[in-house]
Amino acid sequence: MAPIITLLTDFxxxxxxxxxxxxxxxGICPNVRLIDISHLVQTQDVRSGAxxxxxxxxxxxxxxxHLAIVDPGVGTxxxxxxxxxxxxxxxxPDNGLFSWVCRKEPQWQAHCLENSQYWRxxxxxxxxxxxxxxxxxxxxxxxxxMERLGPRWEPHIxxxxxxVRGDRTLRGEVIHVDHFGNIITNLDEKTVTDFAQAAExxxxxxxxxxSGLTVTYGEQPFGAMMALIxxxxxxxxxxxxxxxxxxxxVKTGTPVRLSHSRP
Amino acid sequence: MAPIITLLTDFxxxxxxxxxxxxxxxGICPNVRLIDISHLVQTQDVRSGAxxxxxxxxxxxxxxxHLAIVDPGVGTxxxxxxxxxxxxxxxxPDNGLFSWVCRKEPQWQAHCLENSQYWRxxxxxxxxxxxxxxxxxxxxxxxxxMERLGPRWEPHIxxxxxxVRGDRTLRGEVIHVDHFGNIITNLDEKTVTDFAQAAExxxxxxxxxxSGLTVTYGEQPFGAMMALIxxxxxxxxxxxxxxxxxxxxVKTGTPVRLSHSRP
Amino acid sequence: MAPIITLLTDFxxxxxxxxxxxxxxxGICPNVRLIDISHLVQTQDVRSGAxxxxxxxxxxxxxxxHLAIVDPGVGTxxxxxxxxxxxxxxxxPDNGLFSWVCRKEPQWQAHCLENSQYWRxxxxxxxxxxxxxxxxxxxxxxxxxMERLGPRWEPHIxxxxxxVRGDRTLRGEVIHVDHFGNIITNLDEKTVTDFAQAAExxxxxxxxxxSGLTVTYGEQPFGAMMALIxxxxxxxxxxxxxxxxxxxxVKTGTPVRLSHSRP
Numbered sequence: 001m002a003p004i005i006t007l008l009t010d011f012x013x014x015x016x017x018x019x020x021x022x023x024x025x026x027g028i029c030p031n032v033r034l035i036d037i038s039h040l041v042q043t044q045d046v047r048s049g050a051x052x053x054x055x056x057x058x059x060x061x062x063x064x065x066h067l068a069i070v071d072p073g074v075g076t077x078x079x080x081x082x083x084x085x086x087x088x089x090x091x092x093p094d095n096g097l098f099s100w101v102c103r104k105e106p107q108w109q110a111h112c113l114e115n116s117q118y119w120r121x122x123x124x125x126x127x128x129x130x131x132x133x134x135x136x137x138x139x140x141x142x143x144x145x146m147e148r149l150g151p152r153w154e155p156h157i158x159x160x161x162x163x164v165r166g167d168r169t170l171r172g173e174v175i176h177v178d179h180f181g182n183i184i185t186n187l188d189e190k191t192v193t194d195f196a197q198a199a200e201x202x203x204x205x206x207x208x209x210x211s212g213l214t215v216t217y218g219e220q221p222f223g224a225m226m227a228l229i230x231x232x233x234x235x236x237x238x239x240x241x242x243x244x245x246x247x248x249x250v251k252t253g254t255p256v257r258l259s260h261s262r263p
Numbered sequence: 264m265a266p267i268i269t270l271l272t273d274f275x276x277x278x279x280x281x282x283x284x285x286x287x288x289x290g291i292c293p294n295v296r297l298i299d300i301s302h303l304v305q306t307q308d309v310r311s312g313a314x315x316x317x318x319x320x321x322x323x324x325x326x327x328x329h330l331a332i333v334d335p336g337v338g339t340x341x342x343x344x345x346x347x348x349x350x351x352x353x354x355x356p357d358n359g360l361f362s363w364v365c366r367k368e369p370q371w372q373a374h375c376l377e378n379s380q381y382w383r384x385x386x387x388x389x390x391x392x393x394x395x396x397x398x399x400x401x402x403x404x405x406x407x408x409m410e411r412l413g414p415r416w417e418p419h420i421x422x423x424x425x426x427v428r429g430d431r432t433l434r435g436e437v438i439h440v441d442h443f444g445n446i447i448t449n450l451d452e453k454t455v456t457d458f459a460q461a462a463e464x465x466x467x468x469x470x471x472x473x474s475g476l477t478v479t480y481g482e483q484p485f486g487a488m489m490a491l492i493x494x495x496x497x498x499x500x501x502x503x504x505x506x507x508x509x510x511x512x513v514k515t516g517t518p519v520r521l522s523h524s525r526p
Numbered sequence: 527m528a529p530i531i532t533l534l535t536d537f538x539x540x541x542x543x544x545x546x547x548x549x550x551x552x553g554i555c556p557n558v559r560l561i562d563i564s565h566l567v568q569t570q571d572v573r574s575g576a577x578x579x580x581x582x583x584x585x586x587x588x589x590x591x592h593l594a595i596v597d598p599g600v601g602t603x604x605x606x607x608x609x610x611x612x613x614x615x616x617x618x619p620d621n622g623l624f625s626w627v628c629r630k631e632p633q634w635q636a637h638c639l640e641n642s643q644y645w646r647x648x649x650x651x652x653x654x655x656x657x658x659x660x661x662x663x664x665x666x667x668x669x670x671x672m673e674r675l676g677p678r679w680e681p682h683i684x685x686x687x688x689x690v691r692g693d694r695t696l697r698g699e700v701i702h703v704d705h706f707g708n709i710i711t712n713l714d715e716k717t718v719t720d721f722a723q724a725a726e727x728x729x730x731x732x733x734x735x736x737s738g739l740t741v742t743y744g745e746q747p748f749g750a751m752m753a754l755i756x757x758x759x760x761x762x763x764x765x766x767x768x769x770x771x772x773x774x775x776v777k778t779g780t781p782v783r784l785s786h787s788r789p
Contacts, residue, residue, distance in 0.1 A: 001293050006282065012705030013276070013539070014566040016582030019532065022561050023585035030527050030587070034561070035285050035297070040277040043706060044767050056279030059286035059393070061293070072767050075742025125742045127757035130585065179275030180306060216338025216388045231390035241307050241335050264556050269545065276539070298548050298560070303540040319542030322549035322656070324556070442538030443569060479601025479651045494653035504570050504598050 003029065003141035004060060008037040008053055008068040009129065010044060017127070021067070021134040024120060028138035037066075044072040046096050047160045048252065051175050054100030055232045057088055067137040068092040075125035080113030080132055081155055082146050089146065091137045093128070096158035103157070114150035161186040170195045170258040174205075174250050175234070181243025185256050187235040192258070199262035203227040205237055205255075206248045217241070266292065266404035267323060271300040271316055271331040272392065273307060280390075284330070284397040287383060291401035300329075307335040309359050310423045311515065314438050317363030318495045320351055330400040331355040338388035343376030343395055344418055345409050352409065354400045356391070359421035366420070377413035424449040433458045433521040437468075437513050438497070444506025448519050450498040455521070462525035466490040468500055468518075469511045480504070529555065529667035530586060534563040534579055534594040535655065536570060543653070547593070547660040550646060554664035563592075570598040572622050573686045574778065577701050580626030581758045583614055593663040594618040601651035606639030606658055607681055608672050615672065617663045619654070622684035629683070640676035687712040696721045696784040700731075700776050701760070707769025711782050713761040718784070725788035729753040731763055731781075732774045743767070 005025060011017040018039050025032055037056055041049040049070035057066050064087075071078075071093040081094040085105040090098055094112065102108050113132060116123075118139045120131040136149055163186055164171040172187040183205070192201070203210040214226045220240045225247070230236035237256070238244050245251075268288060274280040281302050288295060300319055304312040312333035320329050327350075334341075334356040344357040348368040353361055357375065365371050376395060379386075381402045383394040399412055426449060427434040435450040446468070455464070466473040477489045483503045488510070493499035500519070501507050508514075531551060537543040544565050551558060563582055567575040575596035583592050590613075597604075597619040607620040611631040616624055620638065628634050639658060642649075644665045646657040662675055689712055690697040698713040709731070718727070729736040740752045746766045751773070756762035763782070764770050771777075 004289060006286075014564055015702075015704045016563055016578050017705075019561060019563040019582045020585040023532075023582065023587070023590070026530060026559070026561070027585075027587045033289070035282060035289070037279055037282040038277055043769075052279050056282050056286065059283040059290075061286070061290045064286070073744045076744040124757040126754065130757065176278075178278045179280075218336045218339040228389065231387040231393065243306075267552060269549075296552070298545060298552070300542055300545040301540055315542050319545045319549065322546040322553075324549070324553040327549070439541075441541045442543075481599045481602040491652065494650040494656065506569075 002031045002033050004033045004035060004064040005137050005141055006035045006037050006057070006060060006064060006066045007039070008041065008049060008066065009039045010041040010049065010070045011039045011129070013039055017129065020130045024130055024134045025138040028135055029142040032138065032141045041070050044070060046070050046072070047158070048176065050097050050100050050158070053097065054104055057090070057101060060088065062087040065089040065091065065137050065140050067133060068097050069129040069133055070097055071095065071128065074128050079153065080128065080136070081110055081153060082113065082136065082140065082149050083108050083110045083155060084146060089140055091133050091140065093133070094153070094156050096156050098155055099158045099160070102155060110153045110155045111146055112150045112153035115148060118144065118149060163187060163191065165191070165195065168259055172235070172256050174252055174254040174256065176252065177245035177250065181239065181245040181247070182230060183237040183244050183248065183250055184230060184232060185235045185237070187256070187258070189229045189233045192229070192235050195258060196260050197262060199260040201227070202259045202261070203237065204257045206250055208248060210237070265294045265296050267296045267298060267327040268400050268404055269298045269300050269320070269323060269327060269329045270302070271304065271312060271329065272302045273304040273312065273333045274302045274392070276302055280392065283393045287393055287397045288401040288404070291398055292405040295401065295404045304333050307333060309333050309335070310421065311439065313360050313363050313421070316360070317367055320353070320364060323351065325350040328352040328354065328400050328403050330396060331360050332392045332396055333360055334358065334391065337391050342416065343391065343399070344373055344416060345376065345399065345403065345412050346371050346373045346418060347409060352403055354396050354403065356396070357416070357419050359419050361418055362421045362423070365418060373416045373418045374409055375413045375416035378411060381407065381412060426450060426454065428454070428458065431522055435498070435519050437515055437517040437519065439515065440508035440513065444502065444508040444510070445493060446500040446507050446511065446513055447493060447495060448498045448500070450519070450521070452492045452496045455492070455498050458521060459523050460525065462523040464490070465522045465524070466500065467520045467522070469513055471511060473500070528557045528559050530559045530561060530590040531663050531667055532561045532563050532583070532586060532590060532592045533565070534567065534575060534592065535565045536567040536575065536596045537565050537655070539565055543655065546656045550656055550660045551664040554661055555668040558664065558667045567596050570596060572596050572598070573684065574702065576623050576626045576684070579623070580630055583616070583627060586614065588613040591615040591617060591663050591666050593659060594623050595655040595659055596623055597621065597654065600654050605679065606654065606662070607636055607679060608639065608662065608666065608675050609634050609636045609681060610672060615666055617659055617666065619659070620679070620682050622682050624681055625684045625686070628681060636679045636681045637672050638676045638679035641674060644670065644675060689713060689717065691717070691721065694785055698761070698782050700778055700780040700782065702778065703771035703776065707765065707771040707773070708756060709763040709770050709774065709776055710756060710758060711761045711763070713782070713784070715755045715759050718755070718761050721784060722786050723788060725786040727753070728785045728787070729763065730783040730785070732776055734774060736763070
């Protein structure tokens with residue numbers, strides 16, 4: 001079965017940078033399957049890339065190699081990384097980009113990228129994606145053992161989002177507003193249901209109060225605001241066929257507050 | 264020969280939703296070829312997605328499976344559908360998305376999606392794309408007979424656009440303004456030439472009058488407005504190297520009126 | 527090993543035009559690998575497409591076929607072209623789109639596209655991409671010799687950008703502003719280092735003066751403007767984690783002036 005490499009970057013779609021990665025990979029591992037996750041991560045927003053990666057990497061078959069590059073520190077002393085979770089490999093800069101993955105699957109193993117035998121030569125100081133990360137991912141796909149890429153390494157894990165649980169309130173924040181305008185928070189389903197138990201939730205965001213959770217977008221009237229557990233498994237605030245993010249004017253980091261009616 | 268699945272959605276390119284579809288498909292049918300049609304269908308605009316799909320699906324080899332998802336009613340009672348035309352399969356929500364295809368090729372056969380054995384489990388109420396349509400398309404690609412997916416079904420066929428033919432006038436409307444600003448109408452080549460016969464056509468749109476049809480964009484001076492039969496086989500209004508759609512301020516639904524000089 | 531066809535166009539991502547190319551190609555050469563370079567070349571900007579193509583085509587394995595279509599003269603008398611460099615094939619309109627490639631690798635050989643046996647039939651006068659260029663690229667991938675596509679041909683080579691070297695100054699211009707806002711000039715590394723020799727460079731663009739070259743973006747403070755040799759091998763002006771292009775208000779053609787401190 002042909003190996004799979006996915007690509008997630010902030011390179012955009014108007015230049016040739018993504019294609020350069022793919023060309024280099026195909027030169028090393030001709031039978032690889034290349035699948036784009038997204039190249040529209042907000043420029044140099046490591047946090048946003050880390051969240052996006054964590055929402056999708058497990059939908060791919062075991063053995064998939066995820067190449068992720070959001071790299072404001074390219075060419076400086078930050079290390080490169082290869083990470084193995086029980087089912088997947090991940091390759092990219094060690095700047096927190098794999099933080100959410102590491103928290104979801106704490107049984108990871110990591111190596112830094114030191115063995116330049118698996119890099120392209122010469123290495124451009126401004127494009128490690130093409131010259132280090134892509135070749136390393138391709139060599140992994142071609143069967144090189146991750147241990148050969150460099151010594152064991154402790155990845156940088158960032159603590160970007162805060163969740164504060166009190167007795168009667170649960171406070172979180174917006175992680176992402178998606179293409180449809182759905183507002184995705186950092187409050188995961190288990191935390192939310194543990195907090196609510198049988199009681200009805202009150203959700204408050206940017207002065208708007210919502211009561212209870214719905215199941216689908218379409219069960220509310222056109223344009224109506226609602227809260228639900230989205231397909232990523234996090235609490236979302238949405239508006240049926242409307243862009244909730246723009247309506248409320250929220251952005252990454254906007255606080256959300258839950259309370260409940262339990263006595 | 265490896266099976267082909269194309270993907271057409273309104274999911275956008277900045278999230279991981281499209282990649283989730285692909286990951287799920289590759290888990291079920293590892294040797295499938297995945298080709299994007301577009302993921303920039305106007306959000307929840309079923310009509311626009313239906314038109315786009317109809318302009319391109321026949322350019323793919325026989326046996327291609329077209330996975331199309333523009334699904335404002337996700338999670339509600341609308342059915343899922345698999346449709347077979349003489350050469351192709353199409354999978355998606357039964358909300359009119361296949362209307363133009365069904366009119367182009369009336370020899371279709373359709374089944375609704377009821378057999379949850381071919382779905383992902385659990386099914387998220389807000390992401391049937393990942394959990395129902397993508398797995399079903401992948402199982403089709405892997406050789407499952409469409410009859411096993413659910414019972415026969417009469418698909419919803421929408422009558423969005425109007426064409427009114429009088430003795431001396433033919434009235435239609437704008438279906439789509441493309442990336443280049445070409446204004447594509449719902450008046451197909453056969454209807455237009457039957458109407459005009461040997462006489463010269465007069466085309467009127469947003470107060471602008473054009474006489475006769477040209478063959479290529481480049482035969483007119485830079486910026487000049489013209490009417491022609493476009494590559495989709497419909498009457499188009501274009502401007503050489505300029506964005507006709509913006510110049511005329513038209514949008515989907517803007518009326519267009521044809522007359523002729525025959526006595 | 528499966529052949530590779532890359533695609534570079536100004537077709538955008540919201541229509542079905544790119545998918546039509548791919549469908550047609552897969553019908554002729556089912557095992558081909560399709561890789562997008564970009565479809566967001568500025569509409570009908572041949573110069574911009576020519577530059578983009580030249581920065582990335584050599585990153586692909588030998589034998590790769592690059593299908594490039596930016597074609598304001600579609601349907602007029604401009605010829606179609608297949609070009610062979612030592613390692614690659616390129617297919618597209620003969621309107622200057624391969625100018626930079628031809629200058630980088632002067633050992634090219636070219637044929638025009640005259641043999642309609644390798645075209646789709648009928649040919650739409652407004653979509654040669656689908657009906658001529660894509661089928662020709664697919665037949666090449668399937669093993670047809672380029673000599674069979676048409677007679678030898680001298681491609682149109684455009685002289686878009688100017689570089690003027692005086693004794694104490696080197697004048698060039700902006701070719702491209704990338705997704706990150708890096709300002710890429712037409713001054714290549716060899717020209718710049720030959721000019722500077724051991725002396726420190728002074729770079730002037732839109733009234734801003736910079737001294738010397740840096741190596742990486744990250745070695746400057748956040749937002750600081752700098753000059754460096756970018757990953758394409760050209761002089762770039764950049765701002766650490768900021769959009770230099772917007773800050774300076776430059777566009778394609780904006781002049782850049784270098785001087786040096788040598789006595």
